[in-house]
Amino acid sequence: MASAPDTSKSFKLERHGGYLLRRINSTKVIAASSHLLFRASILATVVLILLFTLHYPPLLLYHSGAAASSAAHSNHRSLLSSAVTYGGAAWEREVRRSATPRSPSGLTVLVTGAAGFVGTHCSLALKKRGDGVVGLDNFNSYYNPSLKRARQSLLSRHGVLVLDADINDTPLLTKLFDVVPFSHVLHLAAQAGVRYAMRNPQSYVASNVAGLVALFEIAAKHADPQPAVVWASSSSVYGLNTATPFSELHRTDRPASLYAATKKAGEAIAHTYNHIYGLSITGLRFFTVYGPWGRPDMAYFSFTNDIISGKPITLFRMQDGAAVQRDFTYIDDVVKGCLGALDTAKPSTGSGSKKRGPAQLRVYNLGNTSPVPVAKMVGILEELLGKKAKKNVVTLPQNGDVPYTHANVSLAEKDFGYRPTTDLATGLKKFVKWYVEYYGVKTGNNVHSKMKKMEEKEAEEEASA
Numbered sequence: 001m002a003s004a005p006d007t008s009k010s011f012k013l014e015r016h017g018g019y020l021l022r023r024i025n026s027t028k029v030i031a032a033s034s035h036l037l038f039r040a041s042i043l044a045t046v047v048l049i050l051l052f053t054l055h056y057p058p059l060l061l062y063h064s065g066a067a068a069s070s071a072a073h074s075n076h077r078s079l080l081s082s083a084v085t086y087g088g089a090a091w092e093r094e095v096r097r098s099a100t101p102r103s104p105s106g107l108t109v110l111v112t113g114a115a116g117f118v119g120t121h122c123s124l125a126l127k128k129r130g131d132g133v134v135g136l137d138n139f140n141s142y143y144n145p146s147l148k149r150a151r152q153s154l155l156s157r158h159g160v161l162v163l164d165a166d167i168n169d170t171p172l173l174t175k176l177f178d179v180v181p182f183s184h185v186l187h188l189a190a191q192a193g194v195r196y197a198m199r200n201p202q203s204y205v206a207s208n209v210a211g212l213v214a215l216f217e218i219a220a221k222h223a224d225p226q227p228a229v230v231w232a233s234s235s236s237v238y239g240l241n242t243a244t245p246f247s248e249l250h251r252t253d254r255p256a257s258l259y260a261a262t263k264k265a266g267e268a269i270a271h272t273y274n275h276i277y278g279l280s281i282t283g284l285r286f287f288t289v290y291g292p293w294g295r296p297d298m299a300y301f302s303f304t305n306d307i308i309s310g311k312p313i314t315l316f317r318m319q320d321g322a323a324v325q326r327d328f329t330y331i332d333d334v335v336k337g338c339l340g341a342l343d344t345a346k347p348s349t350g351s352g353s354k355k356r357g358p359a360q361l362r363v364y365n366l367g368n369t370s371p372v373p374v375a376k377m378v379g380i381l382e383e384l385l386g387k388k389a390k391k392n393v394v395t396l397p398q399n400g401d402v403p404y405t406h407a408n409v410s411l412a413e414k415d416f417g418y419r420p421t422t423d424l425a426t427g428l429k430k431f432v433k434w435y436v437e438y439y440g441v442k443t444g445n446n447v448h449s450k451m452k453k454m455e456e457k458e459a460e461e462e463a464s465a
């Protein structure tokens with residue numbers, strides 16, 4: 001005989017007026033509904049986390065806030081010796097040691113993006129001339145972070161501490177300004193790259209807009225004294241401007257890429273912080289900076305990789321067949337420009353969130369003043385590497401690129417003596433020399449012997465001069 005159904009566990013179902021109704025006794029209602037509620041809230045949490053991850057990956061990647069802060073803090077520990085606790089006495093000692101200039105008249109500079117290409121060169125140059133430098137970098141994986149770690153080691157050997165930290169990490173920045181009265185901030189941390197903005201737009205907002213605001217907030221409201229800020233804008237702000245060479249007086253309201261739009265937004269944000277809080281701010285519009293320890297995502301670097309390994313490269317040209325051109329600027333020239341801007345930056349005028357008077361607000365082009373067709377840049381690399389590129393020439397797609405850039409640098413020359421001196425052939429030679437050594441390129445590629453011949457020729461030229 002079949003046993004009676006256990007009604008304590010199952011619902012009694014009954015047809016009533018054509019509808020299926022559930023009749024459950026009241027205590028079970030409470031138990032069942034709290035169980036359901038619990039499951040529903042777990043499900044809702046998982047769905048929310050998934051949605052957040054899908055829609056805001058950069059916010060997770062470029063962590064901010066308390067959780068991020070604790071993640072970042074554990075990183076600070078791993079950077080310094082394991083005995084050093086983030087924010088502790090030994091940490092503060094290390095930070096102060098790195099920040100202390102050799103002479104009392106030296107600058108005390110916080111360099112953001114210090115393990116980046118321009119950040120590394122500037123930090124070294126500042127340290128070498130006796131300034132105090134503390135670096136920050138979030139070591140993100142936009143390109144291989146091992147290159148950033150190698151730059152960090154280089155800086156460490158020169159006495160510059162680079163902390164693993166994001167510019168959105170407000171508690172860390174607050175702490176840093178509590179420990180060191182920075183006279184200057186050289187703000188180079190950013191999401192770079194023109195075309196990548198189509199693939200990961202939010203990362204540009206997180207670094208170039210939110211990060212810039214986070215930094216200005218601390219500098220304006222918390223830092224005492226307020227530092228003078230020099231930061232990296234970009235030649236890309238000229239966008240669809242057709243007047244050449246590009247002057248700081250030209251229109252910059254037609255950006256061609258989201259990257260350019262975030263840099264242009266940065267310039268507008270700088271105006272606001274200068275206007276409200278008296279922050280002294282200088283924006284530097286860099287023009288396609290290249291050189292040793294460069295960025296692997298940039299064309300001259302990735303073309304070098306591909307030429308050496310025999311992979312084809314894609315070369316863009318204009319719809320009408322005209323060459324795409326860039327005002328390639330050598331890193332040493334840009335470093336001189338950055339230091340010139342720091343040295344001529346006037347102090348901020350505010351304190352404790354209050355503006356005490358008008359403060360300096362400047363924007364400068366830092367370019368080379370002589371645009372070169374990208375195909376010519378490839379030709380120089382072929383010559384240096386002793387190997388032909390496999391070229392795939394295509395019409396410039398709608399990818400945010402502009403047809404040409406060309407800097408007028410007379411303003412930077414007038415205000416701090418900026419005068420670029422390195423042509424593309426000379427600069428690329430220095431880049432390839434570094435590349436061959438850094439990556440241990442085999443002589444089979446003909447590169448070492450090519451370099452040796454060039455060096456011998458240079459020595460002969462020097463001797464006969």
Ligand SMILES: O=C(O)[C@H]1O[C@H](OP(=O)(O)OP(=O)(O)OC[C@H]2O[C@@H](n3ccc(=O)[nH]c3=O)[C@H](O)[C@@H]2O)[C@H](O)[C@@H](O)[C@@H]1O
Binds near residue numbers: 192
């Ligand atoms: O001057 C600037 O403001 C910008 O300079 C560079 O941007 P870009 O000039 O696009 O530099 P690359 O990515 O190295 O490209 C150089 C040239 O090579 C061309 N290119 C690039 C990639 C490629 O596969 N093929 C190709 O022909 C581009 O169209 C461009 O004309 C940097 O990547 C930006 O971060 C910086 O802000």
